[in-house]
Amino acid sequence: MSKIHGEDSYATPDVSRLKAGEVNLGTSIMAVAFPGGVVIGADSRTTTGSYIANRVTDKLTYLHERIYCCRSGSAADTQAIADVAHSQLGLFAMQHGERPTVNVAGTMLESICYSNKDQLSAGIIVAGWDKENGGTVYNIPLGGGLFQAPWAIGGSGSTYIYGYCDATFREDFTKEETIDFVRNSLALAMSRDGSSGGTIRLAIIEEGGVERIFVPGDKLPQFWEKA
């Protein structure tokens, strides 16, 4: 990808920029806010080409006590970014004597993703709970922009479920309805996207703590094609 000086060039989001042999989180990730917290979820497949390098990956990464991120894109890039944010957020808590808000985490991640946009291939969803705003979700797609929304989906599998999510989501979902929404959406994405699959990992982040749920491959929700 050479940029000729003076010619009208722009940064093209280029997923094929993964280097030879680099491991890819072709993925389905999702986060949904509900009154009192957020539910985040991801599939568990990591691929190098068509080889599944890890079929039980944990793409839900701890950043701070009530803040997690969902990683999609280059595994190496997103791990490095998450490490930096984890460190910065820990330092913030020490200096301020209180937890950082999800907004602060989003700002830190956006800063890294935007200023290194040419070198990185990372689509990250940050989500968590804080006292100021309750459950909060931010999406940081490839260009490094920061977008807050009641719910966000990402990764290669997300393209297949925009319609389902738009039609199903309600602002007044209960915690249980939100969990079902995330589980069903991810199952649908995993069933259509070759780069997504395996198991579903969920995490529910609330004021009181973080609860993790694991859905094994043989217990995935099934739809019209159920055996």
Next chain:
Amino acid sequence: MSSIGTGYDLSASTYSPDGRIFQVEYANKAVDNAGTAIGLKVKDGVVLAVEKLVQSKLLVPGSNKRIATVDLHAGVATAGYLADGRHVANRARDEAENYRENYNKRIPTKMLSERLSLYFQAYTLYSSVRPFALSAIVAGWDSHPDPSKAAEGTPQLYCIEPSGVYWGYRGCAVGKGRTLAKTEIEKLKLEELTAEEALIEAARIIHTVHDEAKDKDFELELSWISPASGFKHAAVPKAIAEEAERKAKEIIDAANEMEE
């Protein structure tokens, strides 16, 4: 506790045998000779007041301000060298801006004070620079970023000395009239005062500590963070400031009468 530190007082990087750095102590003396500055943290805001000594009748009234707004929610009043005060106010503005860029939120007043204190302290380490001849009183209002929730905040008041040490205060005073000012401040029930009431008290205290014999002319500079200012740091509007000063003078005159 005055003493000269002959031989050990030429640079900030030299300790005296009894463990003192005289350059920092001399910087404090410069502050002690400057016009008084006070801060009052009250129920619904913070008030800053400065006894701005006027050197010449030719100066435009209202010039050479000693209180600066550092961010929407914070201000700093300085006592000591005026030029150092301007420099430190600019640094405080940079720190507040830098914090906003990194964290997308307003700098908590305590963090701002800490950054200034680290800055002051850095200038006490080297022989190639001098400590700031300055004490800075930082006033702030920490609240939720949502403007509709501005009223649900907490008032903040800190004071940073030339050595870099800083403390949180409910009321504080620096400069030549500080001893008398502190006595007056201690008499107040700060938690029960409103910002409007504190304005009058602040004006009264500055007028009380001003030494008519030694320094003829002075201007009273007032700033506040209050419900009336939308919980933003601002110079007190001229009409309100003049009214507060007038009421303060009335109280002083009444007290003087009673003494006779």
